[in-house]
Amino acid sequence: MKILSVLTSSTSVPAALDGAELAAAALPGACVEALEVVVDPAHMMASSEEISIQQLRELREGNAEQRARATREAFDSWNAQRGTKAAPVAWRAVTGAETDSVIKEAGADIALIVMAHDANMDATDALHAAIFSTRRPVLLIPTGWRPGARPLFSHIAVGLTDDDTMRRAIIAAEPWLRAAARISAISIQDRGDDGADPASMWPLPAITPDFVTVPSSHETIAARLVQEADRLNADLLVVGAYGHLEFIEWLFGGVTRDLLKVADLPLLLAH
Template identity: 40%
Template sequence: MTTRILAVLAEAATAPACLDAAEAAARALQDATIEALHVIVDPHALIAPSEEISYQELRELYEGSAQERAANTHRAFERWQKSHPHPVPQIPLKWKEMVGAEQATLINEARDFDILVLARAKNVDGVDALHAAIYETGLPFILVPSEWRLLAGTTFGERIVVAWNGTQACRKAVSGASPWLREAKDIIVLTVEEDGTPIEFFSEIIAVDQAQIQIRHVRRDRSESLGSQLLHKVHAYGADLLVMGAYRHNQFIEWLVGNTTRQVLANMDIPLIGAH
């Protein structure tokens, strides 16, 4: 069955990281397609509150017009293609651009795909795209640091840490990551003592050799945030991919009280597969 990957190229600066991640994700699959989507957020074509349109017009002073940003992103895409003429010959890759609001357009386009790929944002379009990916599309997503590259010797999905807490979001993330989990050399299921860990469910959701799976229980270290503790463990285990659920509560509560997901997203330096 074909896995349809949507690489969300919200901005030129992060396009290489996003495309590298889409390529890395596709390499592990037997049958995949990649579409690179850029949304042209043109204030003159938006149906939006006047404040939003004014803000988008103000951006032109610092970032160029929507058309200029789109042209820069397309040039970044073309440069990437020239340096990766046929990274995996059997994997189709195409460019698509649409005019509209970032979030609404992504939500609509995502319906035809299985997983989203994004790079950590540097501009407002990237922030809007990630917001839509997490809260609105219902799809699992791959997120990479804005400067991440698939360099020689870099691996993706060979050694995976699953931050398991038994929540519905965590289960969705594991389900979305199942194509890569099946191909992994090592899987470490990491649980933190305070969360409660119905580990039995994990083995039911993916068909992998149980010998590949290591279960690691750790005590909650109150000297650091849970997000920092998770990332320290991910590095200690030498993982190249982290799988975890994103956000347990609604977005206002998460913003108000702070949370593990935000800590991880702000500080991660390896790819992450998440779901809400």
């Protein structure tokens, strides 16, 4: 069983790899593989528009060779600081389109895809492919995040809604929920709302979380979830990703899109 850490910039390498190691702590026998996709317009089968966009990147990010070299140097630097007793992390580099490469590399032995939340084209393409096309849960790490002394994700918050996408996300997160010392299932409810009992929304009878009900406010559901997770000092927030079609969320807004904007802690996403 593997955890695939997709590296999408040299600056976010430590966050992506730290997150993958923490996730691996909950999966006995799991190993981490670092994947760099070298997106080189000179070796792409793509439309002329896509190739032109990739060529324009070079003005601010450097060419494909320079980006690949910087990412490998960041990986080597991170690896050198881990000590001789740390479990080895494999390195793999492939050349191709980000989307196709992530889908191809997310084979049957991949339990989780880990990425940092970079604001670049490669990261956007990789996240889209990981969420919509791999059928794997995705651990998204804030770019500057570091785990500190955490040995694993010990306190996990869950954004609880009466929704099949959310239930699938909780089931996908089961290995990490089982390893956690504390689980807080957060539901956002309007004042006076007589909606579903939070316990009835929870799909894992063998795991009992602390149910936390938070009143809604003028802020978005995403902002309220993140604020409550931070208040509870959670290490990780589990959420369903894109319960509606991605295009609909992009056009009209949605919880997932808002979460990607405001989250300051790792997110475990499943579509």
